[in-house]
Amino acid sequence: MLSAYRLPILAGLFIGTSYIPFPPWALFFCLVPLWIFALQFATEQTPHEEKSADLKRVFFGGWLTQFILNAIGFHWIAYTAVEFGHLPWWVGGLVLFAFCALAHLYFPASLAVGVFLMRRFSLTPVASVFLFAALFAFCEMVFPVLFPWHLGYPWLWAGLPAVQMTDIIGFQGLNVVTIATNAALTLAWQRRRTHRRQALHWAVGALATFLVLNAAGMWRKQAWDQTDAEIKALAVQGNIGNFEKIMAEKGRAFHEAIVGRYLALSRAGLDQHPDADLVLWPETAFPDFLDDTFRSRPHARSVREFVKITQKPLLTGGYSRSLDKPTTYNGIFLLDPTHDELPLPPYRKTILLAFGEYFPGADWFPFVMKFFPELSAFGRGDGPISMNWGGWRLGPQICYESLYPSFSRDLAKAGAEVFVNVTNDSWFGHTFEPRQHLYMTFARALEFRRPLIRVTNTGITSAILANGEILQQSPLHQEWTGLFRVPYRRNPPHTFYESLEPTWPFLMLAAIFLLVSFGSSRRKTP
Numbered sequence: 001m002l003s004a005y006r007l008p009i010l011a012g013l014f015i016g017t018s019y020i021p022f023p024p025w026a027l028f029f030c031l032v033p034l035w036i037f038a039l040q041f042a043t044e045q046t047p048h049e050e051k052s053a054d055l056k057r058v059f060f061g062g063w064l065t066q067f068i069l070n071a072i073g074f075h076w077i078a079y080t081a082v083e084f085g086h087l088p089w090w091v092g093g094l095v096l097f098a099f100c101a102l103a104h105l106y107f108p109a110s111l112a113v114g115v116f117l118m119r120r121f122s123l124t125p126v127a128s129v130f131l132f133a134a135l136f137a138f139c140e141m142v143f144p145v146l147f148p149w150h151l152g153y154p155w156l157w158a159g160l161p162a163v164q165m166t167d168i169i170g171f172q173g174l175n176v177v178t179i180a181t182n183a184a185l186t187l188a189w190q191r192r193r194t195h196r197r198q199a200l201h202w203a204v205g206a207l208a209t210f211l212v213l214n215a216a217g218m219w220r221k222q223a224w225d226q227t228d229a230e231i232k233a234l235a236v237q238g239n240i241g242n243f244e245k246i247m248a249e250k251g252r253a254f255h256e257a258i259v260g261r262y263l264a265l266s267r268a269g270l271d272q273h274p275d276a277d278l279v280l281w282p283e284t285a286f287p288d289f290l291d292d293t294f295r296s297r298p299h300a301r302s303v304r305e306f307v308k309i310t311q312k313p314l315l316t317g318g319y320s321r322s323l324d325k326p327t328t329y330n331g332i333f334l335l336d337p338t339h340d341e342l343p344l345p346p347y348r349k350t351i352l353l354a355f356g357e358y359f360p361g362a363d364w365f366p367f368v369m370k371f372f373p374e375l376s377a378f379g380r381g382d383g384p385i386s387m388n389w390g391g392w393r394l395g396p397q398i399c400y401e402s403l404y405p406s407f408s409r410d411l412a413k414a415g416a417e418v419f420v421n422v423t424n425d426s427w428f429g430h431t432f433e434p435r436q437h438l439y440m441t442f443a444r445a446l447e448f449r450r451p452l453i454r455v456t457n458t459g460i461t462s463a464i465l466a467n468g469e470i471l472q473q474s475p476l477h478q479e480w481t482g483l484f485r486v487p488y489r490r491n492p493p494h495t496f497y498e499s500l501e502p503t504w505p506f507l508m509l510a511a512i513f514l515l516v517s518f519g520s521s522r523r524k525t526p
Helices: 002-016 032-039 048-073 076-085 089-102 106-120 125-142 161-190 196-224 242-249 255-272 298-310 366-371 399-403 405-413 433-448 496-518
Strands: 229-237 278-280 314-320 329-335 387-389 392-398 418-423 452-456 462-464 480-488
Touching: 002 032, 002 048, 032 048, 032 106, 032 125, 032 161, 048 089, 048 106, 076 089, 106 125, 125 161, 125 496, 161 196, 161 405, 161 433, 161 496, 229 255, 229 452, 255 278, 255 298, 255 480, 298 314, 298 329, 314 392, 314 418, 329 387, 329 392, 392 399, 392 405, 399 405, 399 418, 399 433, 405 433, 405 496, 418 433, 433 452, 433 462, 433 496
Parallel strands: 229 278, 278 314, 392 418, 418 452
Antiparallel strands: 229 480, 314 329, 387 392, 452 462
16 A cells, blocks of 8 residues: 555655755755645546545645654654653654654645645646745644744754855745755656756756855855954853753752752853953853742852852853742743843743643643643743843844744834843754754844854754854763854844745745636637
């Protein structure tokens, strides 16, 4: 039976082994086998009773593709379930199976809808293939997922100059180019025997698009080499284990050890780099509340004393709570060496991780949390802000908020000149996730032309400049400190992508409408 689905299986293998951290060897033809498989069901003269069966086969083929790519590229879901939920490995395997089965159903959905429309409107082969591409891109943009990813990010991982064009089209634009290239190569493969000249035209067109984008990117980078300011940030990676993190969150006696480690590493880092302007700690590095209301607590006092003695401001992740609300927030604080009180209110995380920071539906059915005592229940913040202090205009992000371009777009609109991302990737071990997360985060710096400094608990801590240059990277699962000298522009211009970003789904809808309206073979005159 599976031999009939060898093409979807091949597509899943191509995609899974071309995403970060693999070399993107099949990036521009990974979808070709899947679409060739779907085109086998193009005949509109198929009897009615067979059409439904055909759509089921098409759907199953797309489902197989996404299942395989999920198992390869996102195998770390099993590790995270075991590490975070303290589950046996067989349960982690079941969690991974469920993720692989359900996470990206836009693959089979877009394929089945494409075959239906192709038959319904008698579309030409060219219109049919590009309809598959437009439907895939649209469904990918609007389908609910645990974390957003796409085929635009491997361009940055591969270091291709075309990433310099993302301040115009975004990495979503590179994703659309990748999908369109797959469509062109599908047509080239289809016509390689019957229409060799047309096949060559499609292949050459795909190659020319790739070369032109990269040539334009090499030229465009030069405009962002010019800066007029610099911030020297000392990043501190504490490498606190998951057990300590959980016990500290539950209020156990690990606070002293965790705070002590970060203070010791920070002192050692400042001894080595006394010219640092700012000290950065990662997400929830301070394992307690750090609001002004709680500044009399012993560990809060020790941190404030460190800031006052060193005369270095500290930006750190920590927990936040207001006296009038019992809700706990995941926050970012800026401590001022010249004043005991916070110069700014903390930023509170806005985009929460499902099943990690909240349980979907728990707001309406709070009793379900009794069955999942290990899960956190954080409050949701009020949205992106710019932390303006001491001449700096910092755009704070917590963890996977960086994966949403709309969030960073709002930071840029709020006036942020440098993005600061605090993260804890300790739940993912030595899997693919830390590198996937790093490069997907770095994409925002190029889209909005703001440098981004990323400090993590266990790695990878690094920074990227507005021109795309990536600075040193920390090792995984080791204590580490490093100084990032980050040049940037004051009052940087807003990029074209800021305006384009919310329109991408509508552009794909327009493409679908045009392909269906004008791609019918019935419009051709004999």
